[in-house]
Structure formats: structure tokens, C-alpha cells
Amino acid sequence: MRKRNYAQTADQPVRDPALAAAYVRMSTEHQQYSTENQLDTIRLYALTHALEIVQVYTDAGKSGLRLKGRDALKQLFDDVESGQAMYSTILVYDVSRWGRFQDPDVSASYEVRCRQAGVSVQYCAEQFQNDGSPVSNIIKSVKRMMAGEYSRELSVKVFAGQSRLIELGYRQGGTAGFGLRRQLIDATGSSKGELTRGTHKSIQTDRVILVPGPREEIHVVQQIYRDFVEEGRSEREIADRLNANGVLTDLERPWTRGTVHQVLINEKYIGNNVWNRYSFKLKQQRMRNEPAQWVRSDAAFQPIVSQLLFVAAQEIIQTRSYRMPDQEMLRRLKGLYEQRGYLSGLLIDEAETCPSSSAYQNRFGSLLRTYSLIGYTPSRDYQYLEANRQLRLMHPRLLNETTEKIHAVGGQVVVDPTTQLLRLNDELAVSLVLCRCHISGAGTKRWKVRFDLGLNPDITIAVRMAPGEEMALDYYILPAVDMHTPHLRLAENNQSNLEIYRFSTLDMLADLSRRSHYRRAA
Known part of the structure; x- marks a missing residue:
């Protein structure tokens, strides 16, 4: 009978040294990282080290840039730290399977969590022994930094490629919007039909462009602009009118002040292809970019609103807020904050008593600066x-x-x-x-x-x-x-x-x- 090398304590459960679990993760990067290929290497390692794999945790199609969404890894931690797991070893293909974090200490902390719970981690495709020696620790640190650097370099290349496609007039992600549709075209520019909501292209060389939608939706968009520019109606009045006529948004929801406002300020309705207004690089914080960072291609699509009408709408939006004194704008924003208990760009756009969020950004430099002027600090640190x-x-x-x-x-x-x-x-x-x-x-x-x-x-x-x-x-x-x-x-x-x-x-x-x-x- 195999003699156990440690005894059960109140804090440490008894784990069988012959039992192991496997953790595999695959995003979409290379076939070499498919979960099947990882498991083949892990099973061979287990066989040569007299280990029996009793459980496999699989995160398929999950990014390694953060823990969010990786349910299998979360379950692994729960099992190990709660004492439910009876295995003594976790087998991982290589260091990058924990994640490709920009902070290498995050990846290291995952291994530490397992070790503190009495479970060792072994990397089956690495050329070093994970034995805690100075050499192995140095190599692991380098590997973690390399994993993070790989993601950063890939992010730069992907951004450059997406920017190039935008400048060529192709749509990059997102819904088409009310009055527009996504059309799939092949490498020669020939149409392959409309992409319905929730569907995506399946061939890498295919591209997506925006085209005018149904005639009735186009008429609604044009009427929104005419009501705003020629009739002097507010976004709230336009929304009420649309709802009274039974017209729903492209998401099949009632219209609001904010959704009407978005139609009035989006350049896609005059055929411009604008991208990178917001960025979420490397799964870090989502942030709003300055206009100088936007990637654009003007006159990329067939417009459904005239340039003259669009420019007139933008002038009205800017003029109505610039007429209002600074202190009055801040007073109204502070009133909204006291009423709702928090602030956001969408909440400001929905409020009838306040100018739009873009007006505050143009007047005071940014929403964060505006918030500081009324004494509001967001719950998260956006400094x-x-x-x-x-x-x-x-x-x-x-x-x-x-x-x-x-x-x-x-x-x-x-x-x-x-x-x-x-x-x-x-x-x-x-x-x-x-x-x-x-x-x-x-x-x-x-x-x-x-x-x-x-x-x-x-x-x-x-x-x-x-x-x-x-x-x-x-x-x-x-x-x-x-x-x-x-x-x-x-x-x-x-x-x-x-x-x-x-x-x-x-x-x-x-x-x-x-x-x-x-x-x-x-």
C-alpha cells in the first residue's frame, strides 16, 4: 500500500498523491492549443509520472486576458480551496494556459492559490521542472511576461488590421442600427446577402458593409431629423410620437430620449464609417477615446440622411447647450445626481432637464472633469x-x-x-x-x-x-x-x-x- 506523505489536519484535507486534475483553456489563437491537443500532452505526462487524471476542467473559446467568464477555472479554485478535491496535482499544458495577463503576477497568484491549498501545479509542455527552484521560478516569470507580451503584440496587430478595414469602408462589429442593415460581400465586392441580427460572416475573406434598410425605417429616420431640425421638436417629443404610432427601435423596444439622440448624432446615417470611439483593449477598462483617435472613412456607405440636415442637427445640439451658462448646466447635473444617486453618460442623455452628455464633454473637457465640478466621484476609480x-x-x-x-x-x-x-x-x-x-x-x-x-x-x-x-x-x-x-x-x-x-x-x-x-x- 502506498504511504501518504502527509496527514489530514483541520486546515488541510487529505489528498491522494496519485490523483490529478487537468485544466485546459483554448481561445481562438492556434490549433496547437486546442483542448484535445493539450489533453493528449497532459495524459502522456500523467502516464509517465504515474498519475491518474480524475477530473478535467475545460474553458473552451475563452480569452486568457482575465478571469471573468472562465467558469471552469473558477470551479477549479472552488474545489481546491473548499477541500472537496481529493487530487493532489493540477496538470496544465503550459504557463500561458493560466492566462496572458499584462500583469504577470496575476498568473503567478493562480498557482499560489493552488499551492496554499495543498495542491501542486505541473506544466506538461514546458522544458523546466516546476520544483520551486530558483531556476524554474525565473523561467516561469519570463514565460508569464512573454505570454502577456504576446497578447499586447497581437492586440496592436489586430487594431492595425481593423483600422485598415475601416478606412477601406468595411463595417467592424456592432449592430447596424435602425434604418440600416448589414450586407455581406465577398472578396470581389459582390453581395452575398443580408446578415440578420445575431449572425456573423463565416469566411475570413468576406466583408460587411452597411446598406439602407426597409423603406419604412428609412422614412422614420428621415422624419426624426425633420422633426428635430425643421419642426423644433425635442428628442422626448419625437420619442413619444414614435411610441404613440407603435414604432419600435431596431431592438424592438420603445423609443426613449437617449435612443432618438443617438440617431441624431451618429454619422453612419450620412454614410460615414467611424470606429474606435470606445476601446476595450486587452480586456482592461472600457474607455471613451478622443475624436483624434477615432478611425474613420467618410462617404463609405450610401447615406439615408442628407449632409445638410445632419450638420443642422449637430449645430442645434451644440447651440442649445452653449446658450446655457456653465453654472446652470452644472446645477441641472447636480440635481440629476441628487435625484438618482449616480451619474452616467446614458443617464444624462435620458434626462430631459439636462443637456446631452456630449455637450458636457465639449463644455468642460470630459465627463469626469464635469463630475468633479459638482462633487460627484464614481464608485470606480476613473482617474x-x-x-x-x-x-x-x-x-x-x-x-x-x-x-x-x-x-x-x-x-x-x-x-x-x-x-x-x-x-x-x-x-x-x-x-x-x-x-x-x-x-x-x-x-x-x-x-x-x-x-x-x-x-x-x-x-x-x-x-x-x-x-x-x-x-x-x-x-x-x-x-x-x-x-x-x-x-x-x-x-x-x-x-x-x-x-x-x-x-x-x-x-x-x-x-x-x-x-x-x-x-x-x-
């Missing part, structure tokens, strides 16, 4: 959005400042419009990275440098921003040959091996790009 917005404003300014300094000393510099990399003298690729200032609870300042490894720059200029992200403190000119990790954390005072790269201005970069003339040796 990073304000900081990121400020960084987006500062980046082109610092980029121009850098190029001007280089030109001033006779250097040549070209900025890639897609990647924003600077090409110096047709020899060096330089990445300009703005680092947001993080202030800890203890009041210390920290900066995180994220290297653009996917772009392979020769030099990264890390700009440490002052609190508030309105000015640069200093510059770290970091050569790629000396940087060996995808991230670098900077404090207010750093070690000498980092301080040698710090400069108070960009003059050093300009000196590096200065051309020198040498006389030919005899």
Missing part, C-alpha cells in the same frame, strides 16, 4: 482615464519638440504615422514613451516604463511626467541592448545603473543625431 487623456495630448507636443531639436542640429528624422516611431538619420529607430506618475498611499512617486518590444526600437525615450501629466520632469534615454525586460519601474531616486541614462533635457538625443564630417584618410 487614470483623465491621466491617459492628458498623456495623449502631451505625446504629439513632445514628439514635435524632439523632432525640432534634431532638425536644429542638422539631423534627419522621420516619424512613422502608424507606429509613431522616429527614424533618426535612417539608422536608428526611437520610441517616445510617456510615463504616468503614480502616487502611492504613502505619497511616494513611481513611474512604469513599457517598452514597445513589438516595434523593436533601438532606443526608448522614457519621459517621466510630473503629477497631473501636464509637464515632463526628465528623460531616460534607454538603449535596447541594455534593457532586458518588457517593463521597467522607476522611483524618484534610482540606482546608479539607471541614473546614467537620465537627462534633464533632450539635448543629448539631439547630440546623438548630429552629423559629423570626417576627412578621408590619405
Whole structure:
């Protein structure tokens, strides 16, 4: 009889060292990561290590960027931490199956949770032994960072591809909207029919465009614009009229002030293809992007509303709020907050007493800034959005400042419009990275440098921003040959091996790009 190597305690259940569970996850990335292929490798590992697999946890078609939606992994944690699981080992194909997190510590925490519950984790397709040795821990850390970097690089490539398709006039996701329909076309541009709600294209080379919908819906959209522009009706009055006539939205719901307002401000009704108003990259926080970041293609579709009527509607929307004094706009918003207990863009658009959310954004810079003026703090910390917005404003300014300094000393510099990399003298690729200032609870300042490894720059200029992200403190000119990790954390005072790269201005970069003339040796 096999002797158990540990005894049952009040805190630790007895687990059979010969029993194991398998966890497999597949998104949509490669066939090599199919759940069947993972299980084949895991079963072979179990056989060679005298382990019996008694349970398999499968997350098929699930992204590895966050825990949300991965029910099998949640169940695994519940079974292990509650003591219900009798197995002593969890077999995983490789480190990336836990997830491709931007923070590698998240993936590490999953393994720690299992170990603390008395269950070991073994990686069946990795070339190292997960034995807790310093070497295996270092390799695991590198693998976790590589997994996260893979997702980041893939996100950049996917975004570039989607942007290109938008500029070519193809629709990227989302419902068509009332009065419009999604039409499927093949690689030659020939129509393959209409895509109904909930259906998607099945051939990779097929594309989707927007086309006018049924005549009666087109008439309703055009009437909404005429009522708003020519008759002077409000969104609420238009919604009431539509509901009284039994007209439903494209989602088969009654019309509201907000849904009418969305019809009045959406450029797709004049044929423009606009994308990236909001972003949700790497499954992080959803955020509203500045108009300069939108990707667009004008006159991509057949319009169902005239350009003149659309522009008139936008002028009315902006004018009616700009007539209202700042204090009156804020007073009405504060009244809505006191009435409802919270605020959101949709709630503001639905309120008859307030201007639209876009009006507040245009007047005060952003909704977050508007909220701060009336003393409202969202339940979640959105301050990073304000900081990121400020960084987006500062980046082109610092980029121009850098190029001007280089030109001033006779250097040549070209900025890639897609990647924003600077090409110096047709020899060096330089990445300009703005680092947001993080202030800890203890009041210390920290900066995180994220290297653009996917772009392979020769030099990264890390700009440490002052609190508030309105000015640069200093510059770290970091050569790629000396940087060996995808991230670098900077404090207010750093070690000498980092301080040698710090400069108070960009003059050093300009000196590096200065051309020198040498006389030919005899």
C-alpha cells in the first residue's frame, strides 16, 4: 500500500498523491492549443509520472486576458480551496494556459492559490521542472511576461488590421442600427446577402458593409431629423410620437430620449464609417477615446440622411447647450445626481432637464472633469482615464519638440504615422514613451516604463511626467541592448545603473543625431 506523505489536519484535507486534475483553456489563437491537443500532452505526462487524471476542467473559446467568464477555472479554485478535491496535482499544458495577463503576477497568484491549498501545479509542455527552484521560478516569470507580451503584440496587430478595414469602408462589429442593415460581400465586392441580427460572416475573406434598410425605417429616420431640425421638436417629443404610432427601435423596444439622440448624432446615417470611439483593449477598462483617435472613412456607405440636415442637427445640439451658462448646466447635473444617486453618460442623455452628455464633454473637457465640478466621484476609480487623456495630448507636443531639436542640429528624422516611431538619420529607430506618475498611499512617486518590444526600437525615450501629466520632469534615454525586460519601474531616486541614462533635457538625443564630417584618410 502506498504511504501518504502527509496527514489530514483541520486546515488541510487529505489528498491522494496519485490523483490529478487537468485544466485546459483554448481561445481562438492556434490549433496547437486546442483542448484535445493539450489533453493528449497532459495524459502522456500523467502516464509517465504515474498519475491518474480524475477530473478535467475545460474553458473552451475563452480569452486568457482575465478571469471573468472562465467558469471552469473558477470551479477549479472552488474545489481546491473548499477541500472537496481529493487530487493532489493540477496538470496544465503550459504557463500561458493560466492566462496572458499584462500583469504577470496575476498568473503567478493562480498557482499560489493552488499551492496554499495543498495542491501542486505541473506544466506538461514546458522544458523546466516546476520544483520551486530558483531556476524554474525565473523561467516561469519570463514565460508569464512573454505570454502577456504576446497578447499586447497581437492586440496592436489586430487594431492595425481593423483600422485598415475601416478606412477601406468595411463595417467592424456592432449592430447596424435602425434604418440600416448589414450586407455581406465577398472578396470581389459582390453581395452575398443580408446578415440578420445575431449572425456573423463565416469566411475570413468576406466583408460587411452597411446598406439602407426597409423603406419604412428609412422614412422614420428621415422624419426624426425633420422633426428635430425643421419642426423644433425635442428628442422626448419625437420619442413619444414614435411610441404613440407603435414604432419600435431596431431592438424592438420603445423609443426613449437617449435612443432618438443617438440617431441624431451618429454619422453612419450620412454614410460615414467611424470606429474606435470606445476601446476595450486587452480586456482592461472600457474607455471613451478622443475624436483624434477615432478611425474613420467618410462617404463609405450610401447615406439615408442628407449632409445638410445632419450638420443642422449637430449645430442645434451644440447651440442649445452653449446658450446655457456653465453654472446652470452644472446645477441641472447636480440635481440629476441628487435625484438618482449616480451619474452616467446614458443617464444624462435620458434626462430631459439636462443637456446631452456630449455637450458636457465639449463644455468642460470630459465627463469626469464635469463630475468633479459638482462633487460627484464614481464608485470606480476613473482617474487614470483623465491621466491617459492628458498623456495623449502631451505625446504629439513632445514628439514635435524632439523632432525640432534634431532638425536644429542638422539631423534627419522621420516619424512613422502608424507606429509613431522616429527614424533618426535612417539608422536608428526611437520610441517616445510617456510615463504616468503614480502616487502611492504613502505619497511616494513611481513611474512604469513599457517598452514597445513589438516595434523593436533601438532606443526608448522614457519621459517621466510630473503629477497631473501636464509637464515632463526628465528623460531616460534607454538603449535596447541594455534593457532586458518588457517593463521597467522607476522611483524618484534610482540606482546608479539607471541614473546614467537620465537627462534633464533632450539635448543629448539631439547630440546623438548630429552629423559629423570626417576627412578621408590619405
